[in-house]
Amino acid sequence: MDRTETDILVVGAGAAGAIATAAFAHAGFDTLCVDPVAPVTDGGAEGADLRTTALLTPARDLLERIGVWHRLAPGAVPLRVMRMVDASGPDGAVRVSRDFDAADLGQEAFGWNVPNWRLRATLAGHLADLPGATLRYGAGIADILPRLDRAIVRLTDGTRIDARLVVAADGRDSPTRAALGIGARTRRFGQKALSFAVTHDAPHDGVSTEIHRGGGPFTLVPLPDHEGRPCSGIVWMEDGTEAMRLADLDVARFEATATERSAGLYGPLTLVTRRQVWPIVTRRADRMTARRTALIAEAAHAMPPIGAQGLNTSIADIRVLRDLAAAAPRDIGSRAMLDAYARAREGDVTMRGAGISALNIVSQSGHPAVQAVRSAGIAALCDIAPLRRRVMRMGLGE
Numbered sequence: 001m002d003r004t005e006t007d008i009l010v011v012g013a014g015a016a017g018a019i020a021t022a023a024f025a026h027a028g029f030d031t032l033c034v035d036p037v038a039p040v041t042d043g044g045a046e047g048a049d050l051r052t053t054a055l056l057t058p059a060r061d062l063l064e065r066i067g068v069w070h071r072l073a074p075g076a077v078p079l080r081v082m083r084m085v086d087a088s089g090p091d092g093a094v095r096v097s098r099d100f101d102a103a104d105l106g107q108e109a110f111g112w113n114v115p116n117w118r119l120r121a122t123l124a125g126h127l128a129d130l131p132g133a134t135l136r137y138g139a140g141i142a143d144i145l146p147r148l149d150r151a152i153v154r155l156t157d158g159t160r161i162d163a164r165l166v167v168a169a170d171g172r173d174s175p176t177r178a179a180l181g182i183g184a185r186t187r188r189f190g191q192k193a194l195s196f197a198v199t200h201d202a203p204h205d206g207v208s209t210e211i212h213r214g215g216g217p218f219t220l221v222p223l224p225d226h227e228g229r230p231c232s233g234i235v236w237m238e239d240g241t242e243a244m245r246l247a248d249l250d251v252a253r254f255e256a257t258a259t260e261r262s263a264g265l266y267g268p269l270t271l272v273t274r275r276q277v278w279p280i281v282t283r284r285a286d287r288m289t290a291r292r293t294a295l296i297a298e299a300a301h302a303m304p305p306i307g308a309q310g311l312n313t314s315i316a317d318i319r320v321l322r323d324l325a326a327a328a329p330r331d332i333g334s335r336a337m338l339d340a341y342a343r344a345r346e347g348d349v350t351m352r353g354a355g356i357s358a359l360n361i362v363s364q365s366g367h368p369a370v371q372a373v374r375s376a377g378i379a380a381l382c383d384i385a386p387l388r389r390r391v392m393r394m395g396l397g398e
Helices: 015-026 057-065 069-075 116-129 175-179 240-247 251-261 310-327 335-364 368-383 385-395
Strands: 003-011 031-035 052-056 077-079 081-086 096-101 111-115 133-137 141-146 151-155 160-168 184-199 207-212 218-226 229-239 276-285 293-295
Touching: 003 015, 003 151, 015 031, 015 057, 015 116, 015 133, 015 160, 015 310, 031 160, 052 057, 052 116, 052 218, 052 310, 057 069, 057 111, 057 310, 069 111, 069 116, 077 218, 081 368, 096 368, 096 385, 111 116, 111 218, 116 133, 141 175, 160 175, 175 293, 184 218, 184 240, 184 335, 229 240, 229 251, 229 335, 240 276, 276 335, 293 335, 310 335, 335 368, 368 385
Parallel strands: 003 031, 003 160, 031 133, 081 207, 160 293
Antiparallel strands: 052 111, 077 111, 081 096, 141 151, 151 160, 184 229, 184 276, 207 218, 218 229
């Protein structure tokens, strides 16, 4: 059996796993990242992740610290305004529209939007050039035996890895979490999300627009122009059966339906990518650590795609772990380090998960009374200046 020793083993080479690998290697730790499948790094290829991610300011700051941001910046679109719209009036008329402007916080932007496939391609390229970082595809975790001074991990290809710290970033169905016997609680909303990109007549001007009616939010996020036309990525959350019906519509009918659901705010929408459908659930691990192991990202917490909280919450996990490791390199993977990580993250993860779930339930409802409360709530959140600024700071991770 081949045997490898490393400071840190990251299981999972998705966005969170790749960022964690970059963060630890940049801090001087020998870091190995493994994943059964190599990422699709071409947006036009089958299996490419066509969703987009808004990297909020704290996430951007970490990526800048570890030398990644300069590679992402040229293809990232700033999100200067978050617009919330309630379109539950007669025939989908807009009842309330409010803007949350990053300038109110003295910032250029809340974040920067990047296509997921481009993010993964950039991270893979960065890791290939980064001393101390090793990417290995074609193997996942088969078993893990935590000991006092290290974890002994057996991979599916038969390799043995001895690591001082294992970082589980292998998704909401995490094999690492299962191998450690850590349970997880799942909540299902009966929803799915359609993800695709469109062009439109009106420029987006760096505005991310979240439109509420029923079934879940319809969110347009800015992308770079496509063939000379303004372009946006869309995440359209709907009840599961309706989402599947929409996914099966012919292109012309789908475009017309999407335009109507967008309240026509950007003009006619023209589909420029295929449609992908994703299930909407929350999942929370019963605990975020085990001996010599830390769970991060969706291995620890998965939530609906509202408010750009998903990957940004994951990057907050990475920032805490990286800073703890850098502050006490000899204690990496120790019980004291992992306890400090859990204390730092569990309250924030609980709060954000509960908040996003509540927002999703309110957005999903088609009941007139709930829609009226939602409309009034959007107005109040924006019109009361101290509340508006507090909500924006909380959204950024403060």
